[in-house]
Amino acid sequence: MGYEVEVLTGFPNYPGGKVYPGYKIKAYQREIVEGVPVLRVPLYPSHDQSGAKRALNYLSFAAAASVGSLFLKRPDVVYVYHPPATASLPALVLRALKGVPFVYDIQDLWPDTLAATGMMERSAVLNTVGSFMDQVYRRAAHVTILSKGFKEKLIERNVPATKLTVIPNWTDEAQIQLPEPNPARAAELGFRDRFNVVFAGTMGKAQALETVLDAADLLRQSAPSARFVMIGGGVEVEGLKQQAQDRELSNVTFLPRRPPSEIGEVLGLADALLVHLKDDPLFAITIPSKTQAYLMTGKPILMGVRGDAAEMVKTAGAGIAFEPQNPEALARAVQEMLALTPAQRQSMGAAGREYYFAELSLAAGAQHFAQIFEQVARQHRPYDALKRGIDVAAAGAGLMVLGLPLGVLAYMVRQKLGSPVFFKQVRPGLDGQPFTMYKFRTMTDERGPDGQLLPDSVRLTSFGKFLRSTSLDELPELWNVLKGDMSLVGPRPLLMDYLPLYTERQARRHEVRPGITGWAQVNGRNALSWDEKFEHDVWYVENRSLVLDLRILLTTLQKVVKRDGINAQGEATMPKFMGSPSA
CATH class of the missing domain: 3.40.50.2000 (Glycogen Phosphorylase B;)
Structure with missing residues (x-):
C-alpha cells in the first residue's frame, strides 16, 4: 500500500521455545525479509509450562527491544501486537522519549487469558498485570480488537469506545495453498x-x-x-x-x-x-x-x-x-x-x-489498519511532544510564581463562598478519558425547597462573577496541566454527559488534551453557539502548531483584560448542550 515499514522483533523461537535453524542469539541482527527491514534483538527463548521461564522470555525481549527502539528512525506510528503485554514497553519508551503514538492490537485479553489458561494463578500477579494493562490502554493512541466481545469487555474497563475498533483477523492467504486432493x-x-x-x-x-x-x-x-x-x-x-x-x-x-x-x-x-x-x-x-x-x-x-x-x-x-x-x-x-x-x-x-x-480477508483488514494509522498519525503530530514539554515547564513555573496570589485567592474564596475552596468535577480529557478538573469555586450551594440546586444565575455571586470575568477561577487548572490531564491550549473540557451527544466530527475535539484556553475561547468564548464552539475546537485539532498556540495565548490575555464573551446571551454561563440537530 506504499507505506514504509520496519519491524522490531526477537530471534524466532515460537512455538517450540528453541531458536530456529540459521539463527543464533546475539546483541542484534539486521536483515531484509521480503523487502522489509527487520531489527532482531536478544531474548531468552522459552515457551514451556514454566511461568518463570515464560516471564523471562517476555521481559528479556521487552528490555532489549526498548533499547533497540531508540536506534530506529523515528516512525509516524508504532503498531504493537499483543500478546505478550510486555511488547508494549518499547512503544511506551518511544512515546515517552520521542512522542511517538502507538496502536495496540489485542489478540488475547490480559490478565484474563493468563488466568483462563493456567499460565498464572497468583491473584497478586494477575492484579498487577491488570493495572499495567489499564495504563497501556490509557497511553495507546488507538486499540484494535478482534471481536465485539473484546470491545464490550474493554468498555467495561473504562476504555473509551471511540478509542476501540474491531478488526477481525485474516489468515496467511499467500502461504496456504490448496492443491487438488491427491x-x-x-x-x-x-x-x-x-x-x-x-x-x-x-x-x-x-x-x-x-x-x-x-x-x-x-x-x-x-x-x-x-x-x-x-x-x-x-x-x-x-x-x-x-x-x-x-x-x-x-x-x-x-x-x-x-x-x-x-x-x-x-x-x-x-x-x-x-x-x-x-x-x-x-x-x-x-x-x-x-x-x-x-x-x-x-x-x-x-x-x-x-x-x-x-x-x-x-x-x-x-x-x-x-x-x-x-x-x-x-x-x-x-x-x-x-x-x-x-x-x-x-x-x-x-x-x-x-x-x-x-x-x-487481508485486503479488508489492511485497509482498516491503514485508515487507523493515518488517523493516529494525523492526531499525534511531532509538535505534540514539544507541546507537552512547554506545558510542563510553563505550568511548573506558573505554580511557583503564583503561589502567594493563589493562596490569597483561596483565602478570599473561603471567606466569601465558604468551603470547599476548590470546585472539583470529573471531565473528559484526551480520548474522552475521565479526569478530575480543579477550579476555584464561584457559586454557592443554595438549594430550593425541593432540595435541588438553584439555577446558576442565582448561585453565581458578584465575587464569583469577578473570578470568572478575569479567568482567575481557572488558575488551579495549572495543576491539571502539570499532571498531564490538560494543556495550556486546547478545547475546553466539558461534561462527561456530553460524550454520547457529539457528532463524529464534534468528538474529534478529544483527539488532543483539553486546554485552559483554546481557539473557541479567543473567538467568542461563551457567546458562541455550541455548534460554532465545536467547529472552532475541531479546526484547532486539525491545525494546531506552536505558532497557533502562541497566538491563542496572547489573544487570551487581551480577551481577559477586556472580559469578552463571558456569558451566552440570556445565560449566566452557557446553556446545557442537548446535542446538535445534525447528530
Whole structure:
C-alpha cells in the first residue's frame, strides 16, 4: 500500500521455545525479509509450562527491544501486537522519549487469558498485570480488537469506545495453498475410506483437547469411520499422544507441525475442520485465529467455542457449533456432519469461503489498519511532544510564581463562598478519558425547597462573577496541566454527559488534551453557539502548531483584560448542550 515499514522483533523461537535453524542469539541482527527491514534483538527463548521461564522470555525481549527502539528512525506510528503485554514497553519508551503514538492490537485479553489458561494463578500477579494493562490502554493512541466481545469487555474497563475498533483477523492467504486432493497422498496419510476431522494448530491447555480423545472413545462404536487427525505442536502434544496410546484410540492420529505453506494439502483432504477451546467466559468473546484459515479453505467447520466464534460460523452458514468441553456434544456434531451428503458439506464450505473473502480477508483488514494509522498519525503530530514539554515547564513555573496570589485567592474564596475552596468535577480529557478538573469555586450551594440546586444565575455571586470575568477561577487548572490531564491550549473540557451527544466530527475535539484556553475561547468564548464552539475546537485539532498556540495565548490575555464573551446571551454561563440537530 506504499507505506514504509520496519519491524522490531526477537530471534524466532515460537512455538517450540528453541531458536530456529540459521539463527543464533546475539546483541542484534539486521536483515531484509521480503523487502522489509527487520531489527532482531536478544531474548531468552522459552515457551514451556514454566511461568518463570515464560516471564523471562517476555521481559528479556521487552528490555532489549526498548533499547533497540531508540536506534530506529523515528516512525509516524508504532503498531504493537499483543500478546505478550510486555511488547508494549518499547512503544511506551518511544512515546515517552520521542512522542511517538502507538496502536495496540489485542489478540488475547490480559490478565484474563493468563488466568483462563493456567499460565498464572497468583491473584497478586494477575492484579498487577491488570493495572499495567489499564495504563497501556490509557497511553495507546488507538486499540484494535478482534471481536465485539473484546470491545464490550474493554468498555467495561473504562476504555473509551471511540478509542476501540474491531478488526477481525485474516489468515496467511499467500502461504496456504490448496492443491487438488491427491489420492495417493490421501492413502499415504491414512485419509482414504475415513471421515477425517482435522485439528491443525497449537495444542496447549487453552485448547482442552482431552475432549477430543473422549469424543473419539464415544465414536468408536457409533461412527467407526470417523477419525480425528491432530496436526501441530505445543506443550500438551506428548501428553495427548500418551493418553491416546494408553486408551488404544485407533481413531486418533497425530501428525507433526507443518508450516503454513504445507498445511493446505492436509486441510484439503479433510472432511471437516475442528476448532476447540476451554469452556471459559473469556473464550466466548474471542475468535481463534485458525477459524479464518478454515473458512478460507472452503471446508465445513465444527466450532467448539461459545460466543463470537460460534456466531461467526452460524452467520456464514459454514458449519456446526457445539458446546465446548463436552465430549458427547462433539460426538453428536461429528455424527451430524457425517450424516450430511457430500454436496451439503461442500455447500457449507463454499459459504464459509465466500464469507471470509467478503468480511475477513487481508485486503479488508489492511485497509482498516491503514485508515487507523493515518488517523493516529494525523492526531499525534511531532509538535505534540514539544507541546507537552512547554506545558510542563510553563505550568511548573506558573505554580511557583503564583503561589502567594493563589493562596490569597483561596483565602478570599473561603471567606466569601465558604468551603470547599476548590470546585472539583470529573471531565473528559484526551480520548474522552475521565479526569478530575480543579477550579476555584464561584457559586454557592443554595438549594430550593425541593432540595435541588438553584439555577446558576442565582448561585453565581458578584465575587464569583469577578473570578470568572478575569479567568482567575481557572488558575488551579495549572495543576491539571502539570499532571498531564490538560494543556495550556486546547478545547475546553466539558461534561462527561456530553460524550454520547457529539457528532463524529464534534468528538474529534478529544483527539488532543483539553486546554485552559483554546481557539473557541479567543473567538467568542461563551457567546458562541455550541455548534460554532465545536467547529472552532475541531479546526484547532486539525491545525494546531506552536505558532497557533502562541497566538491563542496572547489573544487570551487581551480577551481577559477586556472580559469578552463571558456569558451566552440570556445565560449566566452557557446553556446545557442537548446535542446538535445534525447528530
